[in-house]
Amino acid sequence: METHAHRQVWSTEDVDAPDAFRYWSDAICDACSVRLVARTTGSEAAHFSGRVERSFLDSLSFSIVSSGRQEVVRTKRLIDLDQADFVLVYVQMKGATRLRQEGRQVAMSTGSMVFVDSARPYTLDFGDDFTQLAVQVPRSLLPSRVLADAIAVELSSSGPGRLISNFLVGLEREQRLDPQVAASMVPHTLGLLDSALEWAGKGRIAPKNEAALTRERIHHFIRRHVHDSSLNASTIAAGCHISRRTLFRVLSSDTETLTGLIRRLRVGRAQQILRTAPEKPLHVVAKESGFGSVVQLHRAFRTATGTTPGTYRAMK
Incomplete structure (x- = not known):
């Protein structure tokens, strides 16, 4: 693992090819702060490559994950071991992902976004090469009133969902370029995620009256x-x-x-x-x-x- 001023980098280029997938399985746990199991076939493991670049922004963390075909699973046993309490926001930047959690199944395409609860089992199935942004948010910073309804509900790659996902990708980039400016945007980020949760939970973003705007x-x-x-x-x-x-x-x-x-x-x-x-x-x-x-x-x-x-x- 490389550690820079504001980021950490894990890459299979740092290890010999036979050890690449074993290294990767450990790296994604370190990069995501939750215990996960990565699975792939023997032939794919022999030629596997992947990279994670993680940065921290106040109470949030951002991880850009680029890798090949695999399945990533978080089981109840793993949840009991680390008891992580985060909401994970996944933004698909390249390729496709199939997510399963709480009996729901979501097919993510480039530009789409989805919320995942780290305290509940889930599976991410990457069918081919992909790039994904994972934003880790402490549960305590998001409203619980709509969280359950918003889990594993895709926010489309068009409309307001695309605007929010583009903002998150841009914020991760700004964190690398100017951390001080990016840090000033954290309260706005949490407000946007609050709105995104409501949209995912209700299926739409309702117009806000004066009281709602004041509350915000x-x-x-x-x-x-x-x-x-x-x-x-x-x-x-x-x-x-x-x-x-x-x-x-x-x-x-x-x-x-x-x-x-x-x-x-x-x-x-x-x-x-x-x-x-x-x-x-x-x-x-x-x-x-x-x-x-x-x-x-x-x-x-x-x-x-x-x-x-x-x-x-x-x-x-």
Whole structure:
């Protein structure tokens, strides 16, 4: 594996041909942070080649995967071993893929996009050479209210789906060219994925009324400032140029309280830091995640995940 300033690269060119597929099976687990099993025929394994280039952008990770014919499987046994809690967004850049999850089957063509739940078994069947972008998003950063209905539902390679997939591909490219500019786009990215989930879950993107647009602005503001320990209803209302009364009225349709939303996003940020910078002391993780103290971090982390930050870090 090569490690550069903002990315990691795995390539079968780094190993002898007889070891290429065995190396690849390990590489995709490392690159995707979830346990997977790759399968192919003996003749194809003998001439196998593949490359993964992974970059990190705040709480998200982007992996460009280029390879040959294979089947990639995530089983319940593997899920029990790593208990990864991500939503994976796959964008087909070249070739075709057949995805199976939760009894649903999707045939992906170039330009299409699909959401996958890392906590449920799934299979990716690549029939020929392909290139795919995999965006890994902590589940805590996306709304749970529509997630189940959106899993393994293809977003078409035309219309709004194509716009969102093009944005993700462009963001991955920008991350390599100018990480600082790309990082400023993360809140917008999460907002787009929120809309994409609703579209996949409902089959369409419904026009948004004023309350929905205000809600989107509130969530966007919270995501941008969640690392600020002074974030509260008053600062959010002021930052969005609305009253506290309007703030709570608009958020009344959410399935969680404002406090719960902020806590969930802060825990998600802490998880990302613990994965990508495990050497950081917990008091630094707490501060960078918006918690006032390590005690607050511990309490919120255990409530949200059922484990402690230290245990979580040791598992990664």
